[in-house]
Amino acid sequence: MKLSIWIVLALCALTLASTPAQAEADLKLPRERVTLVAPPFVHPHEQATKSGPKIIEFTMTVVEKPMVIDEAGTKIFGTTFNGSIPGPLMVVHEGDYVELTLINPAINTLMHNIDFHASTGALGGGGLTQVNPGEQVTLRWKATRAGVFIYHCAPGGSMIPLHVVSGGMSGAVMVLPRDGLKDEAGRRLHYDRVYYIGENDFYVPRDAKGNFESFAEASDYFPKTLELMRKLVPTHVVFEGRVGALTGKDALRAKVGETVLIVHSQANRDSRPHLIGGHGDYVWETGKFHNPPLRDQETWFIRGGSAGAALYTFRQPGLYVYLSHNLIEAVELGASAHFKVDGQWNDDLMKQVGAPQPIPSATALQAKPK
Ligand code: CU
Numbered sequence: 001m002k003l004s005i006w007i008v009l010a011l012c013a014l015t016l017a018s019t020p021a022q023a024e025a026d027l028k029l030p031r032e033r034v035t036l037v038a039p040p041f042v043h044p045h046e047q048a049t050k051s052g053p054k055i056i057e058f059t060m061t062v063v064e065k066p067m068v069i070d071e072a073g074t075k076i077f078g079t080t081f082n083g084s085i086p087g088p089l090m091v092v093h094e095g096d097y098v099e100l101t102l103i104n105p106a107i108n109t110l111m112h113n114i115d116f117h118a119s120t121g122a123l124g125g126g127g128l129t130q131v132n133p134g135e136q137v138t139l140r141w142k143a144t145r146a147g148v149f150i151y152h153c154a155p156g157g158s159m160i161p162l163h164v165v166s167g168g169m170s171g172a173v174m175v176l177p178r179d180g181l182k183d184e185a186g187r188r189l190h191y192d193r194v195y196y197i198g199e200n201d202f203y204v205p206r207d208a209k210g211n212f213e214s215f216a217e218a219s220d221y222f223p224k225t226l227e228l229m230r231k232l233v234p235t236h237v238v239f240e241g242r243v244g245a246l247t248g249k250d251a252l253r254a255k256v257g258e259t260v261l262i263v264h265s266q267a268n269r270d271s272r273p274h275l276i277g278g279h280g281d282y283v284w285e286t287g288k289f290h291n292p293p294l295r296d297q298e299t300w301f302i303r304g305g306s307a308g309a310a311l312y313t314f315r316q317p318g319l320y321v322y323l324s325h326n327l328i329e330a331v332e333l334g335a336s337a338h339f340k341v342d343g344q345w346n347d348d349l350m351k352q353v354g355a356p357q358p359i360p361s362a363t364a365l366q367a368k369p370k
Contacts, residue, residue, distance in 0.1 A: 086198025087171025256343025
């Protein structure tokens with residue numbers, strides 16, 4: 001009898017010791033407020049840190065607005081985090097806490113939430129972050145795993161794929177090891193620039209003449225898109241929300257000798273990034289930094305529902321196309337971006353030894369088929 005009382009008391013003490021209020025009181029960590037920036041750019045951050053864990057505060061606002069997704073001006077009803085497709089990349093270090101305030105302004109028409117693949121419990125936070133128009137919520141989770149991970153809206157039922165593939169409600173978190181990135185032998189790796197490329201597949205209905213329809217309202221866009229997306233044949237596959245978003249004056253920049261980290265996410269569908277004329281020197285194909293990176297990759301694989309990271313040092317100047325090496329998706333549906341690289345050409349790596357010229361006649365005769 002006496003023993004059972006002690007067991008009950010011990011259990012009560014344990015319960016009290018682990019109440020949320022107590023945990024809150026214990027979490028006296030330094031706080032850092034970070035303002036997010038629109039992709040392909042990434043907010044300033046340390047690649048390795050000597051400081052202890054922090055609580056990193058982010059704010060994101062859900063923006064519902066029509067968004068142009070191709071050169072023809074086709075408009076989808078856009079559901080977005082912070083007004084961009086994809087949402088911003090958040091960077092923290094392993095052991096930090098992400099504290100996100102998610103705002104759904106009253107002007108919006110839909111309920112939204114956020115599922116962080118990097119977090120643990122409660123549907124990745126999806127169960128604790130449902131906000132109707134006019135509401136906001138704050139969620140904190142501990143970054144216990146290093147790597148790049150997607151986040152996405154997951155409001156339930158068909159609204160899950162609709163918010164992700166129609167509007168583009170996804171983005172990524174990069175949880176860096178506290179001592180930074182490393183190669184397969186544990187040597188430190190450093191990047192001079194980081195770009196975040198979010199890939200999206202869109203399913204835009206056509207009118208009776210076969211032209212893409214444009215949409216300004218979810219009530220108009222969602223039912224027709226739902227029907228189309230169930231066939232699993234996208235009308236657009238794009239980087240940064242629209243065809244050509246990272247080309248021309250918006251091409252990604254680098255210099256010969258610079259090392260660039262490319263974070264690539266796809267919340268719904270598989271992709272095969274390839275840098276024409278370059279490589280992935282180090283590739284974390286599944287994006288998780290405690291696994292040794294793959295070396296010298298030509299094309300790597302991003303599984304739908306994940307993010308990956310590739311590190312490359314540019315050796316030659318010029319225009320590089322970064323695309324999904326399903327070439328139909330890249331050229332016909334939009335999945336390509338450009339890197340514009342400045343610097344000195346290296347003849348040792350490549351040289352046009354003889355310019356195109358007519359085939360000399362003797363050789364031409366020899367080559368003539370019988
Ligand atoms: Cu949503």
